[in-house]
Amino acid sequence: MATLSAFSSSAWPNPNPNSDFLSHHPPLDEQIDLSACDITNNEADEQPHDPYLAPTSIQSPNFDPSPPSLLHVSFNQDYGCFASGIDRGFRIYNCDPFREIFRRDFDHGGGIGIVEMLFRCNILALVGGGPDPKYPLNKVMIWDDHQSRCIGELSFRSEVRGVRLRRDRIVVVLEQKIFVYNFADLKLLHQIETIANPKGLCEVSHGAGSFVLVCPGLQKGQVRVEHYASKRTKFVMAHDSRIACFTLAQDGQLLATASSKGTLVRIFNTFDGTLVQEVRRGADRAEIYSLAFSSTAQWLAVSSDKGTVHVFSLKLNLENLGSDILNNNTADPNLAVTPSNSSLSFIKGVLPKYFSSEWSVAQFRLVEGSQYIVAFGHQKNTVVILGLDGSFYRCKFDPAIGGEMTQLEYHNFLKPEQAF
Numbered sequence: 545m546a547t548l549s550a551f552s553s554s555a556w557p558n559p560n561p562n563s564d565f566l567s568h569h570p571p572l573d574e575q576i577d578l579s580a581c582d583i584t585n586n587e588a589d590e591q592p593h594d595p596y597l598a599p600t601s602i603q604s605p606n607f608d609p610s611p612p613s614l615l616h617v618s619f620n621q622d623y624g625c626f627a628s629g630i631d632r633g634f635r636i637y638n639c640d641p642f643r644e645i646f647r648r649d650f651d652h653g654g655g656i657g658i659v660e661m662l663f664r665c666n667i668l669a670l671v672g673g674g675p676d677p678k679y680p681l682n683k684v685m686i687w688d689d690h691q692s693r694c695i696g697e698l699s700f701r702s703e704v705r706g707v708r709l710r711r712d713r714i715v716v717v718l719e720q721k722i723f724v725y726n727f728a729d730l731k732l733l734h735q736i737e738t739i740a741n742p743k744g745l746c747e748v749s750h751g752a753g754s755f756v757l758v759c760p761g762l763q764k765g766q767v768r769v770e771h772y773a774s775k776r777t778k779f780v781m782a783h784d785s786r787i788a789c790f791t792l793a794q795d796g797q798l799l800a801t802a803s804s805k806g807t808l809v810r811i812f813n814t815f816d817g818t819l820v821q822e823v824r825r826g827a828d829r830a831e832i833y834s835l836a837f838s839s840t841a842q843w844l845a846v847s848s849d850k851g852t853v854h855v856f857s858l859k860l861n862l863e864n865l866g867s868d869i870l871n872n873n874t875a876d877p878n879l880a881v882t883p884s885n886s887s888l889s890f891i892k893g894v895l896p897k898y899f900s901s902e903w904s905v906a907q908f909r910l911v912e913g914s915q916y917i918v919a920f921g922h923q924k925n926t927v928v929i930l931g932l933d934g935s936f937y938r939c940k941f942d943p944a945i946g947g948e949m950t951q952l953e954y955h956n957f958l959k960p961e962q963a964f
Contacts, residue, residue: 851912
């Protein structure tokens with residue numbers, strides 16, 4: 545999932561996938577009833593203790609009409625919505641059709657540096673940010689928008705770098721440590737030490753099956769994969785240089801990684817750590833901002849500081865990943881264009897690896913100078929792009945022809961007049 549930026553208690557009900565996000569916001573279609581709970585988990589010693597048809601705008605009495613400063617933007621787990629943290633609160637948007645569906649402007653301002661959604665339910669994880677943070681940077685606030693207030697918090701000794709939510713887990717990322725909590729009662733279940741991780745890199749699977757977590761290892765270029773169902777830990781030496789970005793497929797079977805060089809993206813089987821495919825973004829160095837698998841893991845999208853979003857074709861036999869079987873012939877040539885390396889395939893092993901690389905099928909050019917994250921849209925062969933400048937793009941690519949994507953729509957989600 546792309547992102548640009550225990551005390552005893554009564555049990556929390558598990559997230560219910562069949563209920564609504566907010567009673568007054570039908571499109572946000574899950575709801576968790578936490579009305580009886582006020583939970584504080586002060587992790588001081590770092591040890592476990594035993595809607596949208598009528599968008600809502602909650603604004604402070606001292607409403608500031610000036611454009612907000614964007615501190616954070618991230619997709620939810622199924623890429624159907626995205627959240628933005630701003631210098632005075634947060635916003636929630638629907639991707640297709642694009643529309644602002646919800647906002648919270650706090651009294652007396654207060655910046656939100658991290659907003660983590662839980663699919664489309666009423667529970668959010670918030671962390672303060674910006675020059676005037678709403679909450680301390682070392683706390684994760686569990687916000688229940690059904691009650692319009694925080695109903696729990698997790699406190700740490702250092703700043704929170706990232707948060708990931710599952711229906712059964714809360715994962716908090718610090719600079720060199722990761723904590724995994726049970727969602728129902730905030731009990732600390734697992735601690736993981738990592739190499740310095742200022743970006744808060746961490747991903748979790750979101751499928752109905754087993755829980756897979758990926759984070760940096762303890763060495764440069766190393767990725768750690770935790771399979772909680774089978775209680776297995778796998779270390780993958782993904783790159784020679786520092787890990788800059790990674791993402792997981794929804795079911796946790798595939799892992800895509802990029803290093804600080806930003807030229808190659810590698811796809812691994814998380815079951816045994818084997819490399820199953822390698823694609824090339826370009827020849828010169830770049831900072832990779834985000835990676836995203838399509839829902840079927842047929843495509844991989846990449847955004848970087850070069851101002852171009854790339855879409856790569858993945859030729860994987862997903863049914864046999866557990867046995868490390870890679871099927872390069874599963875793609876129908878009439879359905880997906882072959883990356884532009886076929887004419888040079890005969891010289892593999894003769895000339896440098898660059899000449900036999902797999903290149904992107906489709907591209908979309910953006911304005912350089914801003915950071916962008918990317919995800920696949922719910923409509924077939926579409927890509928959604930979000931920028932820290934407030935830009936929203938929805939584009940379409942042709943899997944048979946490839947080349948430049950077609951822009952379907954553009955919005956600036958920071959402008960109030962475009963929100964309603």
